[in-house]
Amino acid sequence: MQILRKTDQKAYAKAKKLGPKGVVKILKDKGLTGRGGASFPTGLKWEMVLKEKEKEKYIICNADEGEPGTFKDKFILVNNPELVIEGILIAAYTIKATRAYIYLRGEYEYLENKIRNVIKKVKAKTKSKANIELIVGQGAYICGDETAIIASIEGKRGQPRKKPPFPTVHGLYGKPTIINNLETFANVPLAILFDDWDSKLTLFSLSGDVTKPGVYELPVGTNLRKLVELGKPKHKVKAVYFGCFGGCMPYSNINLTNENVCGKDCMLGAHTIIVVDEKHSIVDMATNVAKFYEFESCGKCTPCREGTMRILNILENISLLEARKRDLETLQELAEVVKETSLCGLGQTATQHLLNALKFFRKEFEEKCR
């Protein structure tokens, strides 16, 4: 696997030779894009922060891997954490930041000591003076959002705010800030050091109704069937969920690129695939996902706060066979408005799974309604 290659911190030395502009250029040339979901070009993001005139700048490594069904960041932290730290230090060198934060999700706190040791080790080896502070999240999915993670590190309620201004201009404590996903940082040293680094290779987290779940490194554009078959499903596969926020679609012959998946009203996001076979009901899945959003909504804006709760209520009624057909209309309307009017990415994607389920698997819902 590419992500398991060792650099022995030689990428940091090379970065220093290249200089900040050289680092930005190489990242741009090699085509590294963000692995958190938005696929924003990493070199460009760093360049934007580099150009800001503020003296103080910050770096945040988003290790708040909260998306259900996602465990690729954990895979890197367990198997090759040095890459991440080196990537962060390179970023610190590039934009002259003296402080970087790793926002580790609370559920991974058993990795805390390991990470602290690696930080010490890599810092000693690179002789970087940048401070890396580890912040352990306390159980809030929303803190995966850029602006919420900033609020959380600042000691506030982890609620997002409107963008723009983007964190590259107005980030942590109002200063320009690089926020990248952990997998992105891990790829920085690889992209800088190895000529044969392949920008297309990415980590897929495969789970659900498969007998061989796990992290698979495959190129973007891999066929969905090929990936799912690697997981050896026991029964006939009915649908896949791209995590909770990426939505769901019927199992089909599709190449997993952002464009193709968007065409199905889904999002590839962090390359999370949850497989659902024919033994499971989509209504139950929808209820489970709705419960997730009801619990994780931050409460700031009306549609997400109230809407996710009402959606869960209706879905529970459907599961209990107590709903009427017209409740499906209410469900549809709610899902649309939550998507269209919510403040942040969480709300805007919280009902995509439901809209798709109502579109592709409507019969399953109708059968349970009076």
Next chain:
Amino acid sequence: MQIKVNGRKIKCDPKKTLLHILRERGIEIPTLCHQEGLEPQGRCRLCVVEVDGKLITTCDNYPQEGMKILTHTDKVIKSRRINAELLMPDHMAKCMIENKHHDLCKIIADLGITEVRFDPKKKYEVDLGASVIRDDNLCVNCGRCVDVCAEVQATWAIDFARRGHKEHVTPYFEHNLNDVACTKCGQCIAACPVGAISEREHLQEVYKVLKDETKHVIVQTAPSIRASLGEEFGMKPGTIVKGKMVAALRRCGFDKVFDTNLGADMTIMEEASEFLRRVKNNECLPMVTTCCPAWIKFMEHFYHDLIPHMSTCKSPHEMLGILTKTFYAKKAGINPKDITVVSVMPCTAKKFESVRPEMKSAVDYVLTTREAARLIRHFHVDFNNLKDENFDPALGISTGAGAIFGATGGVMEAALRTAYEFATGRTLRDINFEELRGMKGIKEGKIKIKGKEIRFAAANGLKNTRELMKRKDKYHFIEIMACPGGCIGGGGQPLPFSWEKIDKRIEAIYREDSHLPIRKSHDNPIVKQIYSEFLGKPLSEKAEKLLHTKYFKRSQF
């Protein structure tokens, strides 16, 4: 910059939000969480419009060249309807008919929503405080109270807790407002668009005493009421309704209508004398005014080191209350026990002040401006068509100095008018202290009194107060008013809150001052009478006993 709104080209200022621009054009956009002067939070999502097929909020977005805005497409209306409907179930379950002016209820009516498909869910206990009542069941999480308490008042008595649909506004650890460091200023009431926060009503008690034949019931009205009460009866902000107000209160059955402005004049007599004594002895300067009960409570929680610096003068309505039950009672031959004093105040903190044990119930009940209007409507008085009447002269003649107590800087101005003449024995030529007027958060100035330069400052809003306190030692005399603009913007004033209204009310107050024949407290004939017949002189033993008070240290939490 040019944009298109519903197909029509309009020129606009790129620095203004879309909401502002649209409203200027007469396009009403519904919103609950937007509040003038505060950072937009984008919480309620009702102010959406359609741009390129997408919905965007107008409160926190700015125009871009060539932007095409559609304000009433099916998509816009549908999402507004659903979001309003989502906010309605719990509010509707407890909303009173009388409160049809709630912004949410208005929005629901405008959107033509006749059916709410969801059941009420919230089961919060109502927080029944001495001044402020909070009912989270009515709340729509717009966050305006939280923002006002933090951004304007720097008190942080309340914040959001929990998350998702369990998110709600609360003092820390779900305590009641009574048990935390809350100043009772009532700015949260002024900010609330749905009546989830309101004043603790004293109306029922007042109805009861008005019926009681054995009681001699006296009402007094604060300086700022005459400049705001008219709004409750559809008049323009800034209309002075002194004569109608007095007439209406008589119709309600009060035996006498007294003027708190006279209490203000008394306060000035005592305060100016106290100030000159402190300057002479060089003790505990700066001296800080104490007319504002929200400021007093704020100080007791967060700045109790200042207690020696605080003037010991009671606030005007407490002074008038105790004078009513002593001086007036004696003159009129009424047993003080049979007298009930009701104050009409722009303020919710006055309710708390009136039950402080050290005030010994000089004032029995406090009504806000809003409650006074309810009282007048309760008795079906045709306010708008009343003929003007005058205050009862026994304690009803006042000066321009008393009148300007209602505006920030007014107490200081009134005190300086008197202090100067007391100290020098000369007439103050220009009695208008323009540097103390207006809406600026902190105002300052200086005056030479007997060769000594006296530096003074006035702050309104408690956030500004915290600012001023950082450099308090520069000054000799400081005035603090907790509410924006002073009492005129008090938490008991007619809703909804707006800066424009406050400006208009302030203008009216200074107009009143400039038209009054007597404009200095020490020239007030009743004041002179009270001293000559009853108190002796300012700061006499009797005056100290009746008109002065003390303060206590309270927990910072």
Next chain:
Amino acid sequence: MLNELRKIQKKHGYVSEDSIKKLSKKTGIPVSIIYGVTTFYAKLHTKPTGKYIIEICDSPSCYLNGSLDIIKYLERKLDIKSGQTTQDKKFSLFIDSCIGCCDEAPAMLINGKPYTKLTKEKIDKILKKCKS
């Protein structure tokens, strides 16, 4: 501040009114804000918790692998509902949105340590070990 609150949670098992007041005095941040932050996060509790905090995953991946049965089994075994603490103050049970062990579902954390591929038998064993 999040790290401070975490320390308090770890040390006392919950964030009490007193510790919020202490933190406020130390940092100058008002108590209402600290309380708001504390209650925002699922892992910070304002009521005392048991010696063992069990966080059981209810993500779709765990759900598809039978987490519902495991949750019900745990609730019956401990005789509490999720969000509650046993009378002997030994166990608190919380449902977590996802603990990132989706490839080893169903899974749970006990005081931060993961236990994966759960079965009823495995749960019996784990609880027994905790109790002794």
